[in-house]
Amino acid sequence: MGVLEHVAGPLGSLTATTPTPVLAVAGFFSLVVLAVVLNVLSQVLLKKRNEPPMVFHWFPWIGSTVTYGMDPYKFFFANKKKHGDVFTFVLLGRKMTVCLDTKGNNFILNGKVKDLNAEEIYNPLTGPVFGRDVVYDCPNAKLMEQKKFVKFGLTSEALRSYVELITHEVQDFVKRHKAFKGQKGTFNVPNVMAELTIYTASRSLQGEEVRNMFDSRFAALFHDLDLGFSPLNFQLSWFPLPHNRKRDNAHNAMVQIYSEIVRKRRAGEVKRGNSQDMVWHLMECTYKDGTPVPDHEIAGIMIALLMAGQHSSASTISWVILRLATKPEIVEELLAEQKRVLGEDLPPFTNEDLTKLSLHAQVVKETLRLHSPIHSIMRKVKQPLVVEGTNYIIPTSHTLMSSPGVSARMDEHFPNPSVWDPHRWDALNFEDDDEKVDYGFGIISKGGKSPYLPFGAGRHRCVGEQFAYVQLQTILAEFIREFKIRNPGGSTDIVDTDYTSLFTKPLSPAVVEWERRGAEL
Numbered sequence: 001m002g003v004l005e006h007v008a009g010p011l012g013s014l015t016a017t018t019p020t021p022v023l024a025v026a027g028f029f030s031l032v033v034l035a036v037v038l039n040v041l042s043q044v045l046l047k048k049r050n051e052p053p054m055v056f057h058w059f060p061w062i063g064s065t066v067t068y069g070m071d072p073y074k075f076f077f078a079n080k081k082k083h084g085d086v087f088t089f090v091l092l093g094r095k096m097t098v099c100l101d102t103k104g105n106n107f108i109l110n111g112k113v114k115d116l117n118a119e120e121i122y123n124p125l126t127g128p129v130f131g132r133d134v135v136y137d138c139p140n141a142k143l144m145e146q147k148k149f150v151k152f153g154l155t156s157e158a159l160r161s162y163v164e165l166i167t168h169e170v171q172d173f174v175k176r177h178k179a180f181k182g183q184k185g186t187f188n189v190p191n192v193m194a195e196l197t198i199y200t201a202s203r204s205l206q207g208e209e210v211r212n213m214f215d216s217r218f219a220a221l222f223h224d225l226d227l228g229f230s231p232l233n234f235q236l237s238w239f240p241l242p243h244n245r246k247r248d249n250a251h252n253a254m255v256q257i258y259s260e261i262v263r264k265r266r267a268g269e270v271k272r273g274n275s276q277d278m279v280w281h282l283m284e285c286t287y288k289d290g291t292p293v294p295d296h297e298i299a300g301i302m303i304a305l306l307m308a309g310q311h312s313s314a315s316t317i318s319w320v321i322l323r324l325a326t327k328p329e330i331v332e333e334l335l336a337e338q339k340r341v342l343g344e345d346l347p348p349f350t351n352e353d354l355t356k357l358s359l360h361a362q363v364v365k366e367t368l369r370l371h372s373p374i375h376s377i378m379r380k381v382k383q384p385l386v387v388e389g390t391n392y393i394i395p396t397s398h399t400l401m402s403s404p405g406v407s408a409r410m411d412e413h414f415p416n417p418s419v420w421d422p423h424r425w426d427a428l429n430f431e432d433d434d435e436k437v438d439y440g441f442g443i444i445s446k447g448g449k450s451p452y453l454p455f456g457a458g459r460h461r462c463v464g465e466q467f468a469y470v471q472l473q474t475i476l477a478e479f480i481r482e483f484k485i486r487n488p489g490g491s492t493d494i495v496d497t498d499y500t501s502l503f504t505k506p507l508s509p510a511v512v513e514w515e516r517r518g519a520e521l
């Protein structure tokens with residue numbers, strides 16, 4: 001028997017005796033073609049005049065998922081050019097209506113609670129990670145109270161103590177970490193900075209017990225819990241996949257750890273001393289109706305703070321280091337600022353000192369303009385909504401999507417927007433004339449006209465901004481005291497962004513060269 005007969009033999013017998021598989025494949029392809037044709041026809045023929053334009057797509061359900069997912073900003077700008085600031089696209093079967101620029105940001109972020117809803121979108125994903133009765137697993141009014149607890153826990157006394165604790169963590173880290181052995185070397189920025197960020201956050205905000213557990217048990221639990229933030233979980237968070245099982249086990253273990261910390265503290269087995277961590281503060285908080293925060297909610301809020309803070313801060317400080325490595329002259333300017341403000345001998349600094357290090361703050365601010373860790377913010381439409389200045393009415397079957405990162409990259413607001421230039425903020429401020437509002441967690445700027453909203457706006461605005469700035473500025477100030485940094489070969493290139501996880505971050509590996517001060521690069 002020849003080779004061809006060998007191959008044809010089995011196929012021949014298959015078609016002769018079982019025609020079904022071939023027919024099934026042909027049938028499947030016909031169905032796909034039919035679905036594509038109907039989908040295209042419906043986009044061309046059934047345009048609704050009072051709904052925003054739909055981004056053209058061939059396949060139903062998949063829609064624009066791939067182009068959006070590969071580079072959301074490229075996708076937003078391309079469609080803004082084609083359709084204007086308001087358009088709809090299909091993301092995994094959902095109709096997402098995007099509203100861009102300052103008006104779009106304001107429309108979505110400052111929307112009323114009766115019109116827009118965050119918890120229906122986010123809770124399937126965050127619920128199993130954070131736990132019961134916290135954040136999106138409770139009515140919005142309760143979330144506002146929980147945010148108030150956190151915001152009011154970040155007192156100036158607490159922040160002062162955090163600066164000291166974070167400073168010690170950084171000093172210890174740069175002495176001991178394997179990436180910083182010797183006088184000079186290279187390090188993979190995203191990995192090393194993620195490690196440093198979590199040590200600093202856990203020692204300050206989370207408290208001594210959590211920090212002490214980090215090197216052993218806690219890091220593994222954090223890793224497993226984090227698996228729950230896989231984008232796949234927007235659809236399948238309930239499905240017993242291995243990563244979801246690990247997530248659930250990690251969540252239960254973490255709740256037990258926090259509950260045990262609270263129990264020991266309440267029993268007086270651990271004394272407070274000068275400790276200002278958030279667990280102590282939450283143990284003293286009560287809801288408006290007089291109910292103290294139950295232990296499982298303390299655990300849930302602490303987990304939420306850990307997860308929300310870790311990804312955003314680790315990504316931001318990594319971008320700070322990577323951007324500085326492209327402009328080593330700014331590193332020297334930062335050091336000069338510290339010497340000018342604090343003294344030539346670079347003494348330890350306080351939270352009040354940080355507010356005087358304006359270039360340090362501007363480095364963080366400019367980095368967040370171009371590298372905001374959250375590129376898309378979503379809300380479910382609860383009743384048909386008119387978009388001001390248009391004839392569009394957004395139906396309740398749509399989800400709204402805001403991307404403040406778009407206005408932050410528009411040349412109408414920021415000349416040469418793609419250039420990373422901390423000095424652009426020397427004389428730039430969007431907050432001064434802004435309307436103020438209180439959604440229940442303290443007075444905030446409404447941000448209605450600002451093109452720069454990396455911490456969001458409205459009732460879901462970030463309550464971690466102050467902590468993030470303290471953490472990021474302290475790490476930055478300590479880091480540049482210790483090291484000179486630059487890109488290998490003095491290159492000015494910057495790595496691409498990794499959009500595959502929920503929070504964006506630099507694509508790893510992203511390596512820079514370091515040298516301890518006192519030696520030459």
Ligand code: HEM
Pocket residue numbers: 118143147205305306308309310312313316368372373374377378454455456457459460461462463464465467468
């Ligand atoms: C550079 C750092 C950070 C950035 C850029 C950032 C950004 C944001 C943004 C854009 C939102 C609004 C989300 C929405 O409207 O759906 C938000 C909310 C929030 N963030 Fe942050 N964040 C940062 C750090 C932190 C830290 C360190 C914490 C905790 C200590 C934190 C806790 C929260 C909380 C509790 C919310 C409220 C969620 C809600 O009300 O729906 N964030 N953050």
